[in-house]
Each structure stands twice: as structure tokens, then as C-alpha cells.
Amino acid sequence: MREIDARGLACPAPVLQTKAALQEESPNGVRVVVDNAASQQNVQRFLESQGFQTVLEQVESDYVVIGNCESMSSARPHPATESHGDAKKIMVMCASDRLGSGDDVLGLKLMVNFLRTLKEMGDELWRLVFVNNGVKLTIEGSYVLEDLKAYESAGIKILVCGTCLDHFSILEKKRAGETTNMLDIVTAMQLADKVINI
């Protein structure tokens, strides 16, 4: 259990110290001690984003966060590796906002239906990635916005290509998913058991 004493440090130093410790040693367990509730919350959020289960404690005037990570995480603590249990990991990559070519109206209808039906994959649906025109499905006004948000609430990570959003000048219109880069997308492809390209 790696002990980190971040008392007396102003925000965001406790998170940075914890991050550095994870990067140096990839411990499976950490115990971080801070001196205020806000830092405790921040360290908890950080550890959870890195795949740790957390428990909060208060010991006199110390605020403690205990983090445990069962699975052996990769050497890089970022991007987040949340535990997915034993279920297969399926990644679906949408490179367009239409399914198929020939008729755009039909294509949109099919894509909306496809994205809504993906929930039938149950636990195996792991990542939804949007690139090129696909990013337009994640912006305000998109017919599938509520569905995408529901997937996020259910723990499915949605990655939206930042370069693409910039290219279409719609970065600030994104309403679902996390903005991501090519490295994250390639890493997700590598970690997935199955990659489906639409």
C-alpha cells in the first residue's frame, strides 16, 4: 500500500502528487492523506478515473482516501482503465453519421436505429468511438444524444475525435462523450476483444 502524505499542500498539488506516485510505481493500493475535504474529493475523483475503487475515511483532522486497483493496470495510468469484469470488450467505431451509402435519409435512419440497438450487446459493449462525420452524432441537436448519454451513464465510454470536432468547428457543440486523440483510439483498438467499424 503506497502511502502519500499530501497534507499542507494547496490544490491541485495532492492530485498531482498522487498522479506522480501512480506513474512511478503502478501500485495496486494507495493511501492518500490530505488536510481538507475538497482535496479528499479531488483525490477520490482522480483515483476513480484511473480505475481504482475508493474508500474515504476521516482520522481526526486528516482526510484519507484509500484506493484499490484489482487488475494489473498498464504502466501508463492514463487513459483510464476501468474494470470491465470478465465480459468481452467490444469497440464500435463510427466514421460517419450515416449507415451505408446511397441514400442519406435512409442512412441517418439506419444509424439512429443501429446506435439505439447497440444496447442489446449488454455488458459486452465497451467503447463507442466517433471520427470524421461520426462526431456530428455527438453534438447538440443530434437525434441520438439521449441514447449516447444513457450509454455513458451505464459505464460505456464514448470517445469523440477532437481533431474532427475542430475541423468542423463544432468543438463547443459536443454534448456527449469525451474529446479524445488518435493515441486513445488506437489504444482502445488494441485493448478491445472485437472492433466493429461502421
Add this chain to the structure above:
Amino acid sequence: MTFPSDENVIIGLDRADDAGVYRISDDLALIQTVDFFTPIVDDPYWFGQIAAANALSDVYAMGGTPKTAMNLVAFPVKTMDLSILRQIIQGGVDKLEEAEVVLIGGHSIDDKEIKYGLSVTGFIHPERVLAKKNLQPGDCLVLTKPLGTGIVNTAIKAAMSSEQLTQKVTRLMAMLNRDAARIMADFDISACTDVTGFGLIGHLAEMVKGSGCSAKVDSGQVPVIPEAEEFAAMGLIPAGAYKNREFSEQMITFAETVPRTLQDLLFDPQTSGGLMISVSDVQCDDLISALKEGGIADAARIGDVVDSQEEVISVI
């Protein structure tokens, strides 16, 4: 504790608002406000710009026009190079010029810690003062700048923000609320305030308390700085956000589907944030179109005002 007052005070300490307003004649009232703080960004010139935009904002939030300002300066003259102070003041002066406000004086003291801001005077017609506490049931709520400056500033401190994002957020904080104020003057605005240190929820709570109304916020419609959500997930949240949450917790309910990161953004203390405007429902779409056409690209309808003595805020 009692404070001196007289019958010409339109907005004073008993109706605390964004600024004080004092009647001069039947068609003229004076707006007075003051704001200063410690450095928000590393660049002294941009710190000056942001401090000035922030001080002027309270006049715009009352529906008024700022006209004169005075500098408030605290600076470690013995230990820091005066050229830094010069850049801060230049930033402030340039922002005043942009706002067509004249600098007519100021005061400075020697201090270990740098502080800068302004005392601002503006004018308004006594019948057109936009207080905070005048929400009308059926109104819709409009926000003119995206949320997230507190969280991004924390990420900047952690050296986790890209240069591009840092620039974008600096400019966002330095942006005047003047254009938004000018545009809203053509509409029937019930109430208005600017979103700053208490976060969106905190400032909305101020509008709700004592209004006889409740507010519903659609979290999916609130404009946010996209990267701020990711930073929030990593715990780069300023302590002020937690204080803001604690303070308003009793009157807020969140639907289960509102992700924690979005909740964090709603409590995130803003620096020089946008205007939160309560406008009649029939004029809402027109107001938003007018704001967007006027260059306020992020303007969005974020919720509604309902008739309810409970005076609560529900976020979906």
C-alpha cells in the same frame, strides 16, 4: 448592524445585488460597484484585462452602462519589478478603452501579494434596473458564456492544460458582457445577474430565493468548456466548487442521469462569467438568435422558471 441609507437608494444593502443603484433624478440613476482580486493567470497583461472585464460586468448585469473607473492596486514595490505592474495596468486600461470607459484615478498600496481591480461607476434609467430577484413564472433562463473557467484554471495550475486551451479560456474570461447587455436591452428581461464565484447554481439560487419561483435547469443544454469535464473527472476541481455545493445543497436536486462531472461544472466558481438572463418565454428564441448574431456564440437556453413557493432548483 445598521447602515446609512436614504430614500434615493434603489438597490442597496437590504436588497443586495450585483451593484448599488442610487437615483439622481426621475430619469437618471447612478450604478456603483467595485471588484478586485489576486492574479488569475500568469500573464500580467491578461490579468489586467480579466480584472477589468470582471469589474465592469456587474454594471452590465444591472442593465446599465459603465462610464468611469478607478484602479485599485496592491503590489510588492520593493521586491517585484514595476514593469509587471505596468503591464497589469495596461491590460486594465486597454479593456476600459474597449468598453469606452474612462479611467479617472485610482489608489495603490504596497502589499506582499499582488491584487488588482477597479471601482466602476455607471448610469441607468431608474425604471430599467435589472435586479436579480425578479424571476417571473414561465420565464426561460439564458446563459451567455460557457462554464468551466474555475476547473480549467486549476488544470492550468497543474500544468495539464494545452497552450491553446489556456489562451481560449483567458480570452473567455477577458470577454466583456457589454454586447450581451446591449442586446438584452431590446427585450423584456425580468431579472439578470452575472455568473462568478458562486458558480451557476449559486447565482441562480440568489435569483430564486425570495422570488416565489423555482428553477429547472437542463444540464445537457448548459454550455460548458468541453475539456473541463475531463479535468473534473480527474479531480482538478477548485475548493470553491465544493463550498458552493455545500452552501446550496439544501435547495438543489439532481436527476440520477446528471453525471458527477456535469454537477461539478454547475458548482464551478467562474471568473468573469457570462450573464444569466431571465426572459419571457415568448421572447426566448429571439433573444438567443439575437445574441448569437451579435457574436455571443455560446448563448443557450438552460432552463425555465416555474411558479413555486418552495423556491428550489431541480437539475435534469
